[in-house]
Amino acid sequence: MTTTDASSAVAVDPRLVERATAIRERELAVYAERTKGSQAATERARKVLPLGVPSSFQAYDPHPIVVRHASGPRMVDVDGNEYIDYDMGFGALFAGHMHPAVRRAVEAQLDDGTLFVTPAESNAVVAELLAERYGLPMWRFTNSGTEATMDAVRVARGATGRDKIVKVEGGYHGHHDELLISMKPSLDEAGPPDSPTPVPATAGITAGVLADTIVIPYNDPEALERALAGGDVAAFIVEPVMENIGICLPDDGYLEAVRDITSRHGTLLIFDEVKTGITAGFGGATGHYGVVPDLVTLAKSIGGGFPLGAFGGKQEYMDLITQGKVLHLGTYNGNPLVMAAAHATLSEACSAEATDEAIARNRRLTDACASIIADHDLPAHTVLFGAKGCVTWSRTRVRNYRDWKLSTTGELAFAQWIHGINRGILLPPGLDEQWLVSVMHDEAAAMRYADVFAEFADELTA
Incomplete structure (x- = not known):
């Protein structure tokens, strides 16, 4: 840094x-x-x-x-x-x-084991708590925000059959290739403000990946409209409040416009709430603004200091995992130790x-x-x-x-x-x-x- x-x-x-x-x-x-x-x-x-x-x-x-x-x-x-x-x-x-409630829950779980690689009852308990907060019915757990955004993009592509995604210039959504683009680009490389040039944030990102990612300015619904006009975009992923450049709030009506534009073009709207999460309020930025995305990604604050991510969404999209059309895997996903921490965080500490x-x-x-x-x-x-x-x-x-x-x-x-x-x-x-x-x-x-x-x-x- x-x-x-x-x-x-x-x-x-x-x-x-x-x-x-x-x-x-x-x-x-x-x-x-x-x-x-x-x-x-x-x-x-x-x-x-x-x-x-x-x-x-x-x-x-x-x-x-x-x-x-x-x-x-x-x-x-x-x-x-x-x-x-x-x-x-x-x-x-x-x-x-180490909030006392989180400590108690984790210490109690240590007596019963840290990793089962088979379901635990706490998986459903924590998913129910997230569904209550965010108003989205179905959830899956990951181990980081990077995994959560990566899997949400995959679900969107599986749901739409489209390849391209749109992200905001200056936004950070984890370190997988599709989104590690135009994180904080040099203005010498970034192109015009209303139609930024996608700039890889690291070596190792292929030309093919770069070609599938469209970059637009935040707080510019007209730019989003232009980006989706071709009908080939699977998802628009955006922090409802940008938190990679200090704190950058949405203009009045911006998120509502984003919701309308993506719906009209058949593009899934993904709210990346890895950073806002439950720090934004009981229902996150989603609840604060009252704009419901198709998918939401979480991590950081929901784990109480333990490595936990999650993504949730509307039934029709999360059912792609149920049907086996979209695979979501992970040995440590929803392990009982982090579930204990998350349960205590969501129900008691926070x-x-x-x-x-x-x-x-x-x-x-x-x-x-x-x-x-x-x-x-x-x-x-x-x-x-x-x-x-x-x-x-x-x-x-x-x-x-x-x-x-x-x-x-x-x-x-x-x-x-x-x-x-x-x-x-x-x-x-x-x-x-x-x-x-x-x-x-x-x-x-x-x-x-x-x-x-x-x-x-x-x-x-x-």
Whole structure:
């Protein structure tokens, strides 16, 4: 992960950039001094792991924090530094680190076994809980969000007999080939804004795969209409709220338009709720906006910290699996250990009441940050959705990837991040960072971010 991937064309008061640069340089030196154990651990890991990490998203400059312990909303690194965790596993830990209800359920299941490779009663129990939340009747389990989106696309292709899929520029839907395209492309390669050129995000994606993926801007129903006009698109997969570029909300009526357009063209609508999930509210973004897709994909927050994904949908499409027309396989799918964690997460740890409390706490945090921005006249704004929020370093609202790329300010964002992490505020670096207030963040833990942000704003504008 890079920390300076935004366009340098943003016009920002040069005095702010100069001050941010000074803060960055000072804080990088502090970071190096206080995280010597993490640096040593990373250097050791690089000898046996590419980049020294198990997932490339975990690599960042100058070196990642290496964690030894986590509990509730806090983590402790190998140097003994304590952090309030606002990353929360890229949103996977809405229940917090080892919520007592999740711990009890998992410990009880350990006595009965971890893997059966034959059904467990808990499979139906968890599927029923997801059906209640999302209003879709049939579900299958996977082990990650990548698997969930991959299988949902396969169901859509099986249902329609079509090959092509449409995705949004700047959207991330996992690391399988069909969707690892135009994730965060360089604008030199990305083509015109209203008809982006599909750009592979990695080597190893074949020309054939690239040809079957159409890329359009978010919040542009006319572009979707054009993409589907040929009648050859199996699915449009989209995050109802984009969370790969901070938090990017849909325009009023956009999701309703998407639902209408896909229905008219016989294209399945897939809502990727791997990131929004139950952090968006009891029924996810689907329930929040009241727009029902044909298929929905989940992961992260539903597992309570355990590796779990799921996809669900309307009966007519999920029945393709029942009929054997579409295969869905996996040795670890729905294993009883993660089912125990998910049951406790969905029914107890992240109940409707607990979810509402976390969202209310997040609103107070976001409002506090908005006040700090206004008081200091910072070139930034806040965005809130459910229990997640972010500071976006742009004066104007971001509606799509090009807005994010062209209007956000990397120098200020990185300075804020490195300043915060040295004061115990743990977030992933970069302009796409967002925080999650878990059900285990109390008021003091949630509001600590605002306190540190105020310190940064004071120094930046002194």
